[in-house]
Amino acid sequence: MTAASAVTRLDLLRCLGMVVALILHAEGGHSTSSFDSSNSGCRCLTGQSCFPSADELSYFNNSLVGGRLILPRPTAWPCYQPHFNADSCTAVENNFTDGFFRASNAGSMQSWNFEDDGEKRCPLETAKDSHAQCDQGRVPVYGVQAESVSDIQETIRFAANHNLRLFVKSTGHDYLGRSAAPGSFLLWMHKYRHINVSMSFVPTGCSSSYPPKPVITVGGGPQWAEVYTRVSVDTNDKYVLVGGMCPTVGGAGGFVMSGGHSPMGPTFGLAVDHVLQFQLVTADGKVHTINECQDPDLFWAMKGGGPGTFGVMTSVTYQLQPSPTFFTGMKIFAAPALNGTLLTPQQIKDIFRAFARQVHIFDENRVGGYIEINPLIGLDARMLILASEADAKQIAAGFAAGFAELVQQGVLKISTQFNSFDTFFAWKASDPSPAVEIQGGRFEIGTRLIPLSALDHPEKLGEALAQAAAGVDDFILYMVAGRGVRERDDGGEKVSTTPAWRRAVFNAEVINAWSFNTSDQGIAEKVAGIQAGLDILRKAYPDSGTYFAEANLEPDFQQALWGKNNYERLLKIKARVDPDDLFMCKQCVGSEKWDASGNCRQRHSY
Numbered sequence: 001m002t003a004a005s006a007v008t009r010l011d012l013l014r015c016l017g018m019v020v021a022l023i024l025h026a027e028g029g030h031s032t033s034s035f036d037s038s039n040s041g042c043r044c045l046t047g048q049s050c051f052p053s054a055d056e057l058s059y060f061n062n063s064l065v066g067g068r069l070i071l072p073r074p075t076a077w078p079c080y081q082p083h084f085n086a087d088s089c090t091a092v093e094n095n096f097t098d099g100f101f102r103a104s105n106a107g108s109m110q111s112w113n114f115e116d117d118g119e120k121r122c123p124l125e126t127a128k129d130s131h132a133q134c135d136q137g138r139v140p141v142y143g144v145q146a147e148s149v150s151d152i153q154e155t156i157r158f159a160a161n162h163n164l165r166l167f168v169k170s171t172g173h174d175y176l177g178r179s180a181a182p183g184s185f186l187l188w189m190h191k192y193r194h195i196n197v198s199m200s201f202v203p204t205g206c207s208s209s210y211p212p213k214p215v216i217t218v219g220g221g222p223q224w225a226e227v228y229t230r231v232s233v234d235t236n237d238k239y240v241l242v243g244g245m246c247p248t249v250g251g252a253g254g255f256v257m258s259g260g261h262s263p264m265g266p267t268f269g270l271a272v273d274h275v276l277q278f279q280l281v282t283a284d285g286k287v288h289t290i291n292e293c294q295d296p297d298l299f300w301a302m303k304g305g306g307p308g309t310f311g312v313m314t315s316v317t318y319q320l321q322p323s324p325t326f327f328t329g330m331k332i333f334a335a336p337a338l339n340g341t342l343l344t345p346q347q348i349k350d351i352f353r354a355f356a357r358q359v360h361i362f363d364e365n366r367v368g369g370y371i372e373i374n375p376l377i378g379l380d381a382r383m384l385i386l387a388s389e390a391d392a393k394q395i396a397a398g399f400a401a402g403f404a405e406l407v408q409q410g411v412l413k414i415s416t417q418f419n420s421f422d423t424f425f426a427w428k429a430s431d432p433s434p435a436v437e438i439q440g441g442r443f444e445i446g447t448r449l450i451p452l453s454a455l456d457h458p459e460k461l462g463e464a465l466a467q468a469a470a471g472v473d474d475f476i477l478y479m480v481a482g483r484g485v486r487e488r489d490d491g492g493e494k495v496s497t498t499p500a501w502r503r504a505v506f507n508a509e510v511i512n513a514w515s516f517n518t519s520d521q522g523i524a525e526k527v528a529g530i531q532a533g534l535d536i537l538r539k540a541y542p543d544s545g546t547y548f549a550e551a552n553l554e555p556d557f558q559q560a561l562w563g564k565n566n567y568e569r570l571l572k573i574k575a576r577v578d579p580d581d582l583f584m585c586k587q588c589v590g591s592e593k594w595d596a597s598g599n600c601r602q603r604h605s606y
């Protein structure tokens with residue numbers, strides 16, 4: 001699109017504008033707004049009469065964003081008639097589970113269901129059916145491929161002036177689909193990318209007595225794989241960065257503004273514990289550099305208050321940590337003794353009980369990683385320990401001892417594997433966490449942080465986990481909290497994430513998946529299953545909370561995601577930097593003022 005001539009682009013925009021208007025007219029519009037579009041309490045969506053005209057879009061495209069107005073499309077779009085393209089379709093067929101491939105298409109979300117708008121979908125599975133159509137679904141019809149700060153500023157101004165529903169997207173990993181909504185306008189950050197490593201960084205505006213620190217500054221689109229590689233190459237593996245597990249998540253997107261957990265968390269804490277500076281563009285189009293010396297309030301808010309809320313982040317500067325000597329991969333499998341048999345509910349419960357009794361060993365030894373438990377595989381633990389292989393073997397033996405009875409009963413067989421790696425990313429590249437990195441599927445998740453105090457009553461913990469897991473397709477325990485996160489507790493002075501992180505031992509995740517043709521009702525049942533699982537954990541540990549980026553809908557989201565004290569402060573900061581809620585997303589700060597669609601203000605709030 002960006003290479004098209006101005007005339008062609010204008011024609012295409014006119015044509016597409018008409019087509020979209022016709023589609024919206026025929027279908028009663030994609031909007032789920034409860035108010036008329038002319039009502040000032042609602043955002044203006046594609047296809048509504050208030051939406052910018054083709055001439056306005058053309059002027060914006062040619063004069064303000066250098067021809068970078070784009071028409072995002074669902075992933076399987078090139079596989080459908082009348083826009084079938086053989087090469088592009090083959091690429092989709094071969095790569096639709098690849099997170100890098102999906103991130104490189106403006107309209108693709110990492111989970112296919114977040115491209116679907118109810119039963120308005122564009123599934124790859126039906127592309128060859130001559131009667132099937134590809135529906136735009138939740139994918140924004142228009143967007144900007146940002147390549148400069150000016151592109152970001154102009155897009156923000158355009159969206160504000162036209163009262164558009166603006167969404168920022170880096171990679172599309174959001175677990176509640178908050179990088180898109182039907183009829184919205186997209187600011188796509190994938191092509192805005194810069195990375196810089198410095199050994200002597202001082203935050204802007206801080207005094208000369210501030211000790212210079214080793215850092216990496218990341219802006220826009222780079223994904224973790226690229227960021228880790230730069231740290232490795234530029235520091236000759238002398239430093240590590242506390243970042244995410246999945247190589248395709250953005251290094252400078254939603255991850256860090258959510259809090260950011262890592263398998264190195266049990267040693268180093270959360271990613272936000274290592275942030276020294278952000279740059280962002282706020283809703284008024286102004287660029288800000290914020291840190292502990294400049295606007296410390298907004299700096300605090302951005303460290304856990306949630307992405308898509310305070311502005312568009314254009315860069316984040318992370319402090320690097322001296323590299324540990326050891327990166328030992330430790331796999332522990334407690335699999336069904338009889339190959340191919342499914343474990344019974346009682347046997348699964350026994351595994352959860354044994355896990356609950358033994359997990360203190362991982363916590364005490366700062367073991368990070370992911371533990372999947374289900375009837376098909378039993379227990380599958382893929383862990384990282386920043387200690388020697390000899391230490392890892394001892395720790396694994398202690399943990400596995402808790403399953404001895406189940407082994408003696410002929411229920412489980414235990415096996416272990418240990419491998420030494422030179423770097424964190426080398427461990428990561430050995431693919432230790434297939435269950436955690438699912439792209440191109442249709443599913444939702446939900447998580448709850450489990451407090452350390454739960455280990456005082458392992459029977460209750462085992463029971464609660466088993467019950468929560470019983471009604472869902474899969475269950476994963478994330479050892480990403482623990483001692484390193486608890487030790488950095490400063491009473492919420494420095495970061496705005498839920499204080500539950502500072503009391504947590506691990507994060508428990510429930511997962512339900514469905515198919516391209518599951519009905520709305522079927523999906524609602526799957527999501528209800530997730531909620532039922534979460535409810536068991538909420539009731540068992542009511543004083544805990546939920547990680548912003550991996551939460552399903554929470555009944556009291558302000559308390560669950562931030563705690564009421566943090567939330568009051570976050571609301572005030574939000575009102576200061578974005579008084580008109582240009583940045584608004586589901587279950588984000590201030591979202592209670594908006595209806596469920598996120599398109600219209602609640603009647604009492606305007």
Ligand SMILES: Cc1cc2nc3c(=O)[nH]c(=O)nc-3n(C[C@H](O)[C@H](O)[C@H](O)COP(=O)(O)OP(=O)(O)OC[C@H]3O[C@@H](n4cnc5c(N)ncnc54)[C@H](O)[C@@H]3O)c2cc1C
Pocket residue numbers: 110167168169170171172173174175178179189220243244245246248249250251252253254255256258259260261262307308309311312313314436437438439549550585
């Ligand atoms: C497979 C997988 C693995 C994951 N692993 C981890 C993990 O190890 N640790 C962890 O903590 N989390 C993990 N997550 C959660 C992930 O960190 C969040 O979903 C995060 O928000 C993704 O950010 P993104 O920018 O890559 O994705 P996007 O979907 O593009 O963005 C997510 C949110 O951030 C907003 N946003 C993106 N860029 C910007 C920007 N520049 N300025 C303002 N807002 C922006 C979007 O509007 C959206 O609300 C994982 C998620 C998945 C799907």
